[in-house]
Amino acid sequence: xxxxxxxxxxxxxxxxxxxxxxxxxxxxxxxxxxxxxxxxxxxxxxxxxxxxxxxxxxxxxxxxxxxxxxxxxxxxxxxxxxxxxxxxxxxxxxxxxxxxxxxxxxxxxxxxxxxxxxxxxxxxxxxxxxxxxxxxxxxxxxxxxxxxxxxxxxxxxxxxxxxxxxxxxxxxxxxxxxxxxxxxxxxxxxxxxxxxxxxxxxxxxxxxxxxxxxxxxxxxxxxxxxxxxxxxxxxxxxxxxxxxxxxxxxxxxxxxxxxxxxxxxxxxxxxxxxxxxxxxxxxxxxxxxxxxxxxxxxxxxxxxxxxxxxxxxxxxxxxxxxxxxxxxxxxxxxxxxxxxxxxxxxxxxxxxxxxxxxxxxxxxxxxxxxxxxxxxxxxxxxxxxxxxxxxxxxxxxxxxxx
Amino acid sequence: xxxxxxxxxxxxxxxxxxxxxxxxxxxxxxxxxxxxxxxxxxxxxxxxxxxxxxxxxxxxxxxxxxxxxxxxxxxxxxxxxxxxxxxxxxxxxxxxxxxxxxxxxxxxxxxxxxxxxxxxxxxxxxxxxxxxxxxxxxxxxxxxxxxxxxxxxxxxxxxxxxxxxxxxxxxxxxxxxxxxxxxxxxxxxxxxxxxxxxxxxxxxxxxxxxxxxxxxxxxxxxxxxxxxxxxxxxxxxxxxxxxxxxxxxxxxxxxxxxxxxxxxxxxxxxxxxxxxxxxxxxxxxxxxxxxxxxxxxxxxxxxxxxxxxxxxxxxxxxxxxxxxxxxxxxxxxxxxxxxxxxxxxxxxxxxxxxxxxxxxxxxxxxxxxxxxxxxxxxxxxxxxxxxxxxxxxxxxxxxxxx
Numbered sequence: 001x002x003x004x005x006x007x008x009x010x011x012x013x014x015x016x017x018x019x020x021x022x023x024x025x026x027x028x029x030x031x032x033x034x035x036x037x038x039x040x041x042x043x044x045x046x047x048x049x050x051x052x053x054x055x056x057x058x059x060x061x062x063x064x065x066x067x068x069x070x071x072x073x074x075x076x077x078x079x080x081x082x083x084x085x086x087x088x089x090x091x092x093x094x095x096x097x098x099x100x101x102x103x104x105x106x107x108x109x110x111x112x113x114x115x116x117x118x119x120x121x122x123x124x125x126x127x128x129x130x131x132x133x134x135x136x137x138x139x140x141x142x143x144x145x146x147x148x149x150x151x152x153x154x155x156x157x158x159x160x161x162x163x164x165x166x167x168x169x170x171x172x173x174x175x176x177x178x179x180x181x182x183x184x185x186x187x188x189x190x191x192x193x194x195x196x197x198x199x200x201x202x203x204x205x206x207x208x209x210x211x212x213x214x215x216x217x218x219x220x221x222x223x224x225x226x227x228x229x230x231x232x233x234x235x236x237x238x239x240x241x242x243x244x245x246x247x248x249x250x251x252x253x254x255x256x257x258x259x260x261x262x263x264x265x266x267x268x269x270x271x272x273x274x275x276x277x278x279x280x281x282x283x284x285x286x287x288x289x290x291x292x293x294x295x296x297x298x299x300x301x302x303x304x305x306x307x308x309x310x311x312x313x314x315x316x317x318x319x320x321x322x323x324x325x326x327x328x329x330x331x332x333x334x335x336x337x338x339x340x341x342x343x344x345x346x347x348x349x350x351x352x353x354x355x356x357x358x359x360x361x362x363x364x365x366x367x368x369x370x371x372x373x374x375x376x377x378x379x380x381x382x383x384x385x386x387x388x389x390x391x392x393x394x395x396x397x398x399x400x401x402x
Numbered sequence: 403x404x405x406x407x408x409x410x411x412x413x414x415x416x417x418x419x420x421x422x423x424x425x426x427x428x429x430x431x432x433x434x435x436x437x438x439x440x441x442x443x444x445x446x447x448x449x450x451x452x453x454x455x456x457x458x459x460x461x462x463x464x465x466x467x468x469x470x471x472x473x474x475x476x477x478x479x480x481x482x483x484x485x486x487x488x489x490x491x492x493x494x495x496x497x498x499x500x501x502x503x504x505x506x507x508x509x510x511x512x513x514x515x516x517x518x519x520x521x522x523x524x525x526x527x528x529x530x531x532x533x534x535x536x537x538x539x540x541x542x543x544x545x546x547x548x549x550x551x552x553x554x555x556x557x558x559x560x561x562x563x564x565x566x567x568x569x570x571x572x573x574x575x576x577x578x579x580x581x582x583x584x585x586x587x588x589x590x591x592x593x594x595x596x597x598x599x600x601x602x603x604x605x606x607x608x609x610x611x612x613x614x615x616x617x618x619x620x621x622x623x624x625x626x627x628x629x630x631x632x633x634x635x636x637x638x639x640x641x642x643x644x645x646x647x648x649x650x651x652x653x654x655x656x657x658x659x660x661x662x663x664x665x666x667x668x669x670x671x672x673x674x675x676x677x678x679x680x681x682x683x684x685x686x687x688x689x690x691x692x693x694x695x696x697x698x699x700x701x702x703x704x705x706x707x708x709x710x711x712x713x714x715x716x717x718x719x720x721x722x723x724x725x726x727x728x729x730x731x732x733x734x735x736x737x738x739x740x741x742x743x744x745x746x747x748x749x750x751x752x753x754x755x756x757x758x759x760x761x762x763x764x765x766x767x768x769x770x771x772x773x774x775x776x777x778x779x780x781x782x783x784x785x786x787x788x789x790x791x792x793x794x795x796x797x798x799x800x801x802x803x804x
Contacts, residue, residue, distance in 0.1 A: 081430035139672025270541025
């Protein structure tokens with residue numbers, strides 16, 4: 001099937017295909033919920049049909065038959081050394097030199113962030129964020145009693161001078177400070193932070209004692225992703241990594257890489273001693289997927305899939321209507337709306353037109369910029385993305401005409 | 403093989419058997435480490451050979467072939483409803499009526515405790531503990547900046563009047579307060595809190611606004627375990643449950659049961675929204691083990707195994723030397739040492755005699771009572787338990803004679 005024939009499929013045909021594909025999602029077991037007749041571009045989930053189900057089933061079988069009880073007992077607090085070694089090798093190919101001892105296994109990148117916030121921050125500390133940023137991280141900061149401060153930000157990233165000024169104030173007030181960033185194929189913008197800006201931010205962080213939390217979960221969506229901030233200068237950085245985008249989010253396996261001091265603080269905490277590390281069984285399954293060589297195949301297939309989809313969605317969106325950069329990785333396109341269109345109105349009009357998009361206001365910490373919506377290309381196949389974009393184009397062009 | 407022939411095996415034979423049994427534990431992947439020639443009664447781990455490896459392998463295979471991507475996507479924040487329903491049914495048989503909506507799935511009971519401490523407490527809050535108590539919970543309290551206060555405690559449990567007085571002081575000071583207990587087959591004592599004392603503590607908690615954290619991880623080690631505090635009166639209680647003792651700790655699947663307010667607070671936190679619940683894949687595996695009926699078999703086999711072992715260890719210990727109650731469940735026997743024997747000296751003498759025991763001082767919050775050691779019967783087979791007890795008897799009887 002070529003692109004032309006795909007695009008001739010009607011919306012009704014596409015939705016019937018999607019409904020069949022989703023097969024009774026037992027919504028109460030899952031976060032994902034499907035609404036019939038609607039194309040949902042809000043989910044930042046990997047495509048269900050692209051999850052590495054076969055590789056994981058095979059790995060679980062091999063793991064349990066070869067390692068037996070060792071896959072099911074309490075794990076090492078910092079995580080199984082065999083997996084840490086595989087991650088170090090993988091990062092050596094795609095990022096920079098990392099030693100197994102620099103790594104702690106966590107329950108996804110969210111679990112890694114939770115460990116950092118629990119053990120390296122206290123309520124009342126301030127967390128600086130770029131704007132826009134990942135909205136659920138904001139929720140976690142609130143849960144931990146942190147004060148969120150949005151930095152002046154442009155398409156080049158957050159302003160180092162603004163960080164410098166605010167971090168100096170925090171230091172004078174005796175308050176700890178963190179900087180949270182998604183520098184590589186960001187959620188929601190899809191952008192990458194340039195190396196020069198990254199170094200400028202790291203310099204400020206080092207001078208002002210700011211801990212940089214680098215949320216690096218989209219690295220594996222492009223084989224030529226730029227180097228992590230951790231690889232530029234690990235001194236102040238905790239980098240959060242994940243297998244949620246590459247293998248499967250339900251495994252809840254991720255990791256952090258950081259300095260010996262941070263790694264040691266986290267690896268010696270009561271939680272990881274009491275529980276025997278984070279998710280030992282699932283982590284050992286991931287270790288087996290890596291050991292067997294299937295991981296490289298799965299990552300490569302995912303890169304091809306997501307490249308095709310981001311191109312499909314970007315091409316189908318009306319470039320006269322929306323201003324956006326076609327991203328090189330990640331799961332999202334960040335659309336600047338036509339002048340005079342408010343994001344809340346666009347969300348409503350899109351819903352009425354049978355497509356769901358995320359209100360950009362969600363992603364701002366301290367102001368409600370209503371000029372953007374986020375659309376995700378990760379979960380849906382080509383034809384649905386094109387149909388969704390077509391519906392969105394139509395809904396917004398009608399708004400403009402009114 | 404009967405008990406008599408077992409007991410004739412030499413220590414050397416036993417250790418050779420143990421070493422073969424352990425088969426290269428790849429210590430850096432695991433928390434457990436084995437020392438040749440030593441019988442280690444310090445580990446509160448399930449027996450590796452008794453972990454439900456077959457049931458879990460079968461469940462993983464069935465799960466992935468029948469549910470596919472639904473086992474691997476982001477899960478519902480409170481956990482898969484199918485597992486919550488199975489847990490509610492199980493608790494209905496062994497404890498009391500619990501609705502699926504009263505349950506949140508967590509990454510083991512330690513993960514459940516972490517959620518409670520992160521979301522229902524703030525640094526500076528006070529946590530009251532019975533003495534002795536689970537030492538790694540104490541580490542987690544410290545990590546969360548809580549102030550630990552030991553309650554006056556006897557074999558009947560902590561003193562409700564002492565709790566009343568201290569909780570009143572905390573309330574007057576405007577400080578939040580928690581009460582942490584292991585009321586059923588406690589770690590380290592193996593004891594159960596009587597219903598009358600439990601009700602008295604619950605009354606104080608209700609009057610003083612104390613949140614009771616009931617660590618209930620040993621419930622499934624005896625089919626006639628007493629009712630949980632949660633089942634007596636859920637008003638103030640968060641009960642922590644686990645599959646670590648029944649199925650396998652490396653799965654990192656547990657749960658909490660609590661009031662709608664606590665369940666809602668936890669189920670709506672940023673971490674569980676961002677991560678899609680705790681350990682969705684492993685939780686779905688546990689759900690399949692329960693659905694298939696294998697769970698009941700595994701639990702029953704565990705109950706038989708641990709009953710035989712606690713009897714073996716208790717009978718082999720010298721009742722003239724040690725004062726202790728033979729427990730009805732759990733993993734531990736708590737030994738009061740002969741007068742004049744200090745626990746640190748006993749630990750040293752035992753090690754010199756080829757057996758490791760836990761210094762009782764670990765389990766006290768605010769005083770170092772050195773009259774106890776803890777021995778665990780969960781991890782080792784009958785003959786090793788008998789040999790370990792024999793070595794301990796010898797080491798301590800020699801100390802007394804000196």
